[in-house]
Amino acid sequence: MIFKIWHHTRYLYSHKVFLEPHYLRFKPLQKSYLTLNHFHLKMDPEPVGLSFASDAENNPITQIWFNDQIDSLDIDVQIEVSVTEDYDFFSFILDPYCKLGTREPVYSQTLSDFFKPYLKGEVSGKIKSYVDTIIRKNDGEIIPTLFSLTDHIYREWEHHLVIETSELDSENCFREKAGSCRDLSWMLIEMLRYTGLAARYVSGYTYNDELDDGHELHAWVEVYLPGAGWIGIDPSAGIFVHEKYIPVSASFNPANTMPVTGNFRGNANSKMETHVSIEQIDD
Numbered sequence: 001m002i003f004k005i006w007h008h009t010r011y012l013y014s015h016k017v018f019l020e021p022h023y024l025r026f027k028p029l030q031k032s033y034l035t036l037n038h039f040h041l042k043m044d045p046e047p048v049g050l051s052f053a054s055d056a057e058n059n060p061i062t063q064i065w066f067n068d069q070i071d072s073l074d075i076d077v078q079i080e081v082s083v084t085e086d087y088d089f090f091s092f093i094l095d096p097y098c099k100l101g102t103r104e105p106v107y108s109q110t111l112s113d114f115f116k117p118y119l120k121g122e123v124s125g126k127i128k129s130y131v132d133t134i135i136r137k138n139d140g141e142i143i144p145t146l147f148s149l150t151d152h153i154y155r156e157w158e159h160h161l162v163i164e165t166s167e168l169d170s171e172n173c174f175r176e177k178a179g180s181c182r183d184l185s186w187m188l189i190e191m192l193r194y195t196g197l198a199a200r201y202v203s204g205y206t207y208n209d210e211l212d213d214g215h216e217l218h219a220w221v222e223v224y225l226p227g228a229g230w231i232g233i234d235p236s237a238g239i240f241v242h243e244k245y246i247p248v249s250a251s252f253n254p255a256n257t258m259p260v261t262g263n264f265r266g267n268a269n270s271k272m273e274t275h276v277s278i279e280q281i282d283d
Contacts, residue, residue: 002080010072013264203247
């Protein structure tokens with residue numbers, strides 16, 4: 001199965017500005033079920049410099065810089081990936097075997113030290129009680145607990161589309177029983193971290209028939225399971241991710257996964273427009 005992705009981003013400035021170095025995150029992450037066939041990046045105006053690199057969490061990034069002042073920036077990305085249909089995402093065993101809700105840590109001390117940023121977080125007593133109830137109902141078994149917790153969020157929380165970025169607040173999302181894919185993912189991350197599981201925020205593309213239009217640019221969660229590695233789960237759809245999820249960036253901090261980051265110098269207001277379209281092509 002092949003997916004073709006077109007992603008257009010436009011920045012408009014009320015007056016000419018000087019852009020500091022910007023960092024772009026559009027290139028898909030390497031996954032065992034995914035092969036990158038084509039990646040093309042075009043900008044108007046063209047930068048005077050461009051460099052491909054990886055950030056501290058091994059996400060592919062593109063650094064660009066300019067010499068002249070500009071009043072607009074257009075970024076066009078074309079991507080083609082091949083994915084393995086019916087890929088078995090559950091072909092693993094937990095090693096070592098472990099349970100939640102016990103005094104035994106999920107990870108070795110070495111892994112716990114490495115995962116500190118992915119384990120850091122604090123939630124309210126109400127969230128703790130909610131998660132503890134689900135753990136008990138599943139006898140602490142990790143996979144059933146993950147299924148149950150993700151399904152509960154999908155069924156009990158109203159999911160809405162939010163284009164504008166806003167501060168993520170898991171407590172508010174839990175209280176209001178509503179949120180965007182970003183909100184639901186961050187709330188689930190903090191719930192998982194409370195259980196002792198390392199979790200990170202993932203941004204990317206998805207071709208998911210269970211989600212409405214406008215979710216092609218999407219956010220979900222990855223949790224690290226001993227013996228299995230990073231496993232994706234999507235609270236917006238109530239499922240474990242499958243081959244139609246195309247991750248671009250993953251981090252302990254959602255701010256590190258934004259498609260474009262960078263500052264500008266100048267007395268101006270800025271406006272962003274973005275559009276994503278995805279086409280599925282059967283082999």
